[in-house]
Amino acid sequence: MKHLFLLLILISGSFYSCTNSIDQEAEIWLTVPSKDILFQQQENIVLSQNPNLEPTILIDDQMRFQEIEGFGFTLSQGSAMHLLGMDKDKRKELLLELFGDGKSDIGISYLRLSIAASDLNGTVFSYHDLEEDESDPELTNFDLGPDREDVIPILKEILEINPNITLMASPWSPPAWMKDNNDTRGGSLLPENYGTYALYFVKYIQQMKEEGIHIDAITVQNEPLHPGNNPSLLMLAEEQRDFVKNHLGPKFEEYELGTKIILYDHNADRPDYPITILDDPEAKKYIHGSAFHLYGGEIEALSEVHQAHPDKHIYFTEQWIGAPGNLAGDLVWHTKNLTIGATRNWARTVLEWNLTSNPELTPFTDRGGCSRCLGAVTIDGNEVTRNPAYYIIAHASKFVLPGSIRIDSNIPDNIPNVAFLRPDGKIVVLILNESKEEKDFSIQTREYVTQLTLAGGAVATVIVD
Numbered sequence: 001m002k003h004l005f006l007l008l009i010l011i012s013g014s015f016y017s018c019t020n021s022i023d024q025e026a027e028i029w030l031t032v033p034s035k036d037i038l039f040q041q042q043e044n045i046v047l048s049q050n051p052n053l054e055p056t057i058l059i060d061d062q063m064r065f066q067e068i069e070g071f072g073f074t075l076s077q078g079s080a081m082h083l084l085g086m087d088k089d090k091r092k093e094l095l096l097e098l099f100g101d102g103k104s105d106i107g108i109s110y111l112r113l114s115i116a117a118s119d120l121n122g123t124v125f126s127y128h129d130l131e132e133d134e135s136d137p138e139l140t141n142f143d144l145g146p147d148r149e150d151v152i153p154i155l156k157e158i159l160e161i162n163p164n165i166t167l168m169a170s171p172w173s174p175p176a177w178m179k180d181n182n183d184t185r186g187g188s189l190l191p192e193n194y195g196t197y198a199l200y201f202v203k204y205i206q207q208m209k210e211e212g213i214h215i216d217a218i219t220v221q222n223e224p225l226h227p228g229n230n231p232s233l234l235m236l237a238e239e240q241r242d243f244v245k246n247h248l249g250p251k252f253e254e255y256e257l258g259t260k261i262i263l264y265d266h267n268a269d270r271p272d273y274p275i276t277i278l279d280d281p282e283a284k285k286y287i288h289g290s291a292f293h294l295y296g297g298e299i300e301a302l303s304e305v306h307q308a309h310p311d312k313h314i315y316f317t318e319q320w321i322g323a324p325g326n327l328a329g330d331l332v333w334h335t336k337n338l339t340i341g342a343t344r345n346w347a348r349t350v351l352e353w354n355l356t357s358n359p360e361l362t363p364f365t366d367r368g369g370c371s372r373c374l375g376a377v378t379i380d381g382n383e384v385t386r387n388p389a390y391y392i393i394a395h396a397s398k399f400v401l402p403g404s405i406r407i408d409s410n411i412p413d414n415i416p417n418v419a420f421l422r423p424d425g426k427i428v429v430l431i432l433n434e435s436k437e438e439k440d441f442s443i444q445t446r447e448y449v450t451q452l453t454l455a456g457g458a459v460a461t462v463i464v465d
Contacts, residue, residue: 027463029398031391032455033328039106039391049449056412056441059419061427063408066313068420069348070110070166071339071397073376073389074318075158076120078363079355080150082379090382092157098355098377099161106394109162109402110349112317113151115171115204115218117184117231119370120354122363124184124231126175127204135177137196142203144211152211159212166402168317168349169208170219170265173231174200185367186227188234189243198247202255217260219291219317220244225266225273230368240264241277249286260288265317269297271304278309289313292347299337302345316342320353321389323361323374328457330388335432335459339396340418343406350396352376352389395461399428415441415454429462 028042073079083091099108116126128142144152158165173184174197181187189197205215220243224235235243244261252259264274274290277283289312290305302314319338321330338350357375364370376393378385404420407427411417414435420428433439436456442449454460 025465029395029461029463030458031331031395031460032458033331034457035455037458038386039394057415057417057431057443058410059427059429059443059445060408061419061421061445064421065406065408066343066346066348068343068400068402068404068406069315070108070402071350071393071400072108072110072112072165073352073355073393074112074114074118075151075154076114076118076354077122077146077150078120078357079375080154081122081363082356082358082375083154084150086379086382094377094379094384095157095161099158099165101162105398106390107162107398107401108165108393109397110166110168110351111155111158111355112351113155113167113169113215114222115169115201116173117146117365118172118222119229119231119365119368120363120373121365121369124173124365126173126184128175128200130175130177132177132182137193139196139199139203142200142207144204144207148211152208152213155213156211164402166216167214168217168219168262168315168351169204169215170222170317171201171233172222172229173233179233184231185229186232186234188239194243194247195251198243198251201248202251202257205257205259206255215259217262217288217315219262219265220248221265222318223266223293224264225270228368230365232368237273237276240273241280241283244277244286245280245283249283252286261286262288262315263290265291266293267296268292268294268299268301271297271301271308274305275308278305278312284309284312287312289315289348291315291317292342293318294337294342295319299341299345302342302347306346313348314346315349316347317349317351318353319351320370321374321387322372323357325374325388327388327391331392331459332432332434332457334388334392335395335430336416336434339392340416340430340432343418343420350393352393357387391459395430395459399461399463400430404428412441415439425465427464429464431460431462433458 025044031039097105101107117124176182176184178193179187221235227234342350356379359380376389400420403423407419407421409419417431433454440453442451
């Protein structure tokens with residue numbers, strides 16, 4: 001096999017140990033857009049010691065970093081609607097492929113949800129809409145409402161396939177009556193409604209629990225510095241700090257929810273935003289970590305936040321691909337910056353936006369909704385087309401199981417990579433050749449060295465027992 005030859009790794013430590021052997025095999029999965037190879041398993045290779053090969057990538061399973069919680073997508077209302085439009089047997093077949101752990105499945109392990117409407121909804125709604133000049137600080141009529149028609153039924157089908165999937169939820173806007181502009185778009189949360197809005201989160205988590213759906217984490221606000229979307233909210237760092245410190249954190253403690261509170265959820269160009277909040281010890285005690293997108297800034301900013309507060313966790317929660325997609329370009333950029341780049345900068349998740357689209361790229365809201373957002377798959381009746389995000393995430397989600405630990409590896413020129421030690425003792429290595437030319441290089445773990453040849457623009461995942 002010319003496309004790829006990989007390494008023998010001697011695995012040891014707290015997870016697993018084995019005796020030296022010159023007769024081991026590596027499992028290899030490959031995507032090479034130029035050769036129409038799309039996430040295909042290659043023939044296993046037998047590995048042996050060869051001390052004469054000069055190592056290029058050095059993998060050290062004794063140097064360990066963050067635990068991985070999962071890889072996946074956002075399940076928007078639109079995504080749920082597309083899935084519900086399929087015949088039941090075809091939908092189950094697709095959901096098994098996306099969330100199952102079988103040979104042909106990609107094992108998505110993490111989903112992000114919107115708390116009420118996102119910009120990929122047909123209409124904007126909250127769980128407690130009121131007429132102008134009305135208010136209800138006790139939220140007596142709070143109800144998940146529209147989510148019961150699409151998102152919740154699909155979630156229940158997913159949970160039947162993977163009951164251990166982790167769920168994060170993010171709001172795009174509070175109810176309009178809680179804001180200073182009484183609009184779903186932009187505006188700020190009125191200080192007198194901070195306590196009521198904290199209760200809004202509590203009721204969401206409680207009602208989802210009643211449906212058998214556990215919300216592991218929430219982010220306080222999706223893109224708090226982007227008030228031009230619909231729905232959206234402007235929430236400056238000082239406002240988010242005060243809301244968490246004085247209202248949301250105490251309210252979660254009062255109700256003993258156990259749901260994690262995650263800050264920011266916006267671009268990597270403003271690491272100062274979460275750092276400012278975490279610098280306040282009274283706010284920090286309620287906070288689990290910070291979340292990022294990469295529509296601005298550099299992925300290394302995630303490490304800046306980690307270094308400032310290494311006791312708090314980092315999440316990567318959203319990146320879109322614009323229709324119609326370009327597999328060759330999208331695969332390289334997203335693999336380099338997200339599945340490799342974000343995890344090398346302490347991210348515990350990598351989530352793409354979003355799970356499904358239809359050929360018309362609907363629904364989306366007016367006055368700012370995303371009209372070009374391409375899902376991981378396109379659903380047209382019962383026909384399914386797999387798009388770039390599907391392959392990008394599959395190379396990680398199928399193999400890097402929750403509970404895996406990122407381990408150390410160096411990066412030679414034009415060969416970005418990242419390595420993980422799984423709970424079952426296997427090592428997974430994700431490798432990208434970002435150049436246009438074929439690359440020859442080698443990998444070493446302890447005394448085992450092997451040579452690789454990887455086509456230009458190719459992504460490979462290697463799994464070693």
